[in-house]
Amino acid sequence: MVSPDGASYFVPFEGTPADCAACARGDKLGFHFDFAYQPIVDLARREVYAREALVRGPAGEPAREVLSQVTHDNRYRFDQACRVKAIKRAAELGLDEHLSINFLPNAIYRPEICIRTTLEAARSFGFPVQRIIFEVTEGERVQDGPWFAAILREYKRIGFQTAIDDFGAGYAGLKLLADFTPDLIKLDMDLVRGIDADPTRRHIVNHLVRLCADLRTLVIAEGVETAGERDALADLGITLMQGFFFARPQFRGLAEVEWGPT
Numbered sequence: 160m161v162s163p164d165g166a167s168y169f170v171p172f173e174g175t176p177a178d179c180a181a182c183a184r185g186d187k188l189g190f191h192f193d194f195a196y197q198p199i200v201d202l203a204r205r206e207v208y209a210r211e212a213l214v215r216g217p218a219g220e221p222a223r224e225v226l227s228q229v230t231h232d233n234r235y236r237f238d239q240a241c242r243v244k245a246i247k248r249a250a251e252l253g254l255d256e257h258l259s260i261n262f263l264p265n266a267i268y269r270p271e272i273c274i275r276t277t278l279e280a281a282r283s284f285g286f287p288v289q290r291i292i293f294e295v296t297e298g299e300r301v302q303d304g305p306w307f308a309a310i311l312r313e314y315k316r317i318g319f320q321t322a323i324d325d326f327g328a329g330y331a332g333l334k335l336l337a338d339f340t341p342d343l344i345k346l347d348m349d350l351v352r353g354i355d356a357d358p359t360r361r362h363i364v365n366h367l368v369r370l371c372a373d374l375r376t377l378v379i380a381e382g383v384e385t386a387g388e389r390d391a392l393a394d395l396g397i398t399l400m401q402g403f404f405f406a407r408p409q410f411r412g413l414a415e416v417e418w419g420p421t
Contacts, residue, residue, distance in 0.1 A: 188233055188236055188237060188240060189228070189233070190225070190228045191216075192240075192241075193214075193216070193244070193410070193411060194214060194248050194410075195212075195408035195409055195410040196213070196252070196254070196409055196414070197210065197211050197213060197401060197409075197414065198256075198413075198416055199257075199259065199379055199399060199400070200400055200401070200405050200416055200418075201398055201399055202389070202399070207256045208256060208257060208399055209256050209257035209258065209292060210249070210259065210413065211259040211408075212241075212248070212249065213261075213408050214226070214261075215410055219410040234263060239276050241260065241261070242260055242276065242280065243276060245258065245260045246260075246281055246286050247280065248411065249284075249286060251284075254286075257291070257320070258290060259322065261294050261295075261324070262295045278317070289318050289319075289320070292321065292322050292342070292343065293314055293319055293320070294321075295324060295335075311339050312339060320342040321339075321341040321342050322341055322342060322379070323335060326344040326346055326367075327350045328347040340374050340375075343378070344376055344378055345401070346367065348381050348382025349382075351382045351388055351402075352382060352384075352388070353388070354388055354391045355390065355391035356387070364395055364397075368395055368396050368397060377399060379401060380392045380400045380401070381400075381401040382402050383401065383402030383403075383404045383405065384404050386419050388402075405418070405419075
């Protein structure tokens with residue numbers, strides 16, 4: 160296949176619609192999983208903006224127990240099964256905010272075939288495509304950045320929203336941002352931790368907020384755990400936040416938000 164800049168690239172998985180259907184059912188995974196949902200709040204409006212689907216074991220076991228079973232051979236099927244199950248469970252719970260789903264960038268596939276799985280799930284369960292956000296972590300090594308950016312642009316063209324997770328944890332996020340402008344970035348929690356008492360962190364985040372404003376990209380601060388962090392971030396112009404201060408992930412449920420003292 161050929162990327163937008165004319166360079167050829169290799170797509171390891173040559174899927175078919177039948178393959179996508181099998182992925183949606185989680186065939187051949189050999190293990191089960193479910194989701195907990197954590198709210199992303201809009202502090203200015205005092206309402207929930209989105210819920211992030213966080214993978215858990217079938218009885219609520221930590222994500223690491225599930226992810227330790229993901230291999231090169233089943234990564235693609237796991238990625239597809241996650242998308243479908245996250246949408247299905249969200250619809251069952253009556254989620255009416257945005258739904259944020261983590262994206263495995265190295266689960267390489269042909270988007271023109273396998274986006275169908277997500278679109279079909281959204282249609283089947285009555286979940287609007289425009290309310291689905293795909294997050295990609297900058298910590299995940301992407302072998303072909305421009306090609307991956309082209310995939311994200313295709314997702315955006317179809318109507319999905321896109322986000323770079325853990326932004327600020329390394330150099331990959333800036334490179335990806337240069338190749339592709341997402342709808343949102345999620346600041347890495349190491350930048351958020353103790354920001355109310357750390358002038359250096361505030362300066363860094365302030366410049367990132369200004370950069371994203373120029374790019375018309377929304378900023379989410381994740382890992383917010385104290386009222387001081389919340390207030391410092393709000394003073395920098397960030398209104399979208401996620402963290403234990405507001406609510407912990409709820410297994411197979413939608414947690415109530417605790418706004419805390421003002």
